[in-house]
Amino acid sequence: MEQLKLELKENIIEALNLEEFTANDIADDDALFGDGLGLDSIDALELIVLLDKDYGIKLTDPESSKEIFKSINVLAAYIDQNRTK
Template structure:
């Protein structure tokens, strides 16, 4: 699980060009959107692709995404339960 969280942090920083952040800067419970990392709706679409490409999870509803992308903790749990690759 910890490895997955680390991997997620690394990939999110890379995919979303968060060049001023390091893996250590993102805490497992930090909100990814809004006040936390400051991600927005376009980032959500980017993350949907990341889920599909890396873990074989297809989200089609951006609203569903909002729940799943609450924090690294929530996202890692969701991936563990739903991943197909």
């Protein structure tokens, strides 16, 4: 799981061009949206594509996405349980 969290942080930094961040700057329970990393709705679309492309997870319900993208901890747990690749 720790390896998955690190991989997720690195992929998010690359996909969202978070140039001023390293994986160490993102705590596992930091909020990804709002006051945490400050991601926005375009970033949410990028994350949905990232989950589909890298882990074979298709998110279709926007309401559930809000919960899944709460933090690295929540996201990694969801990927671990639902990944198809």
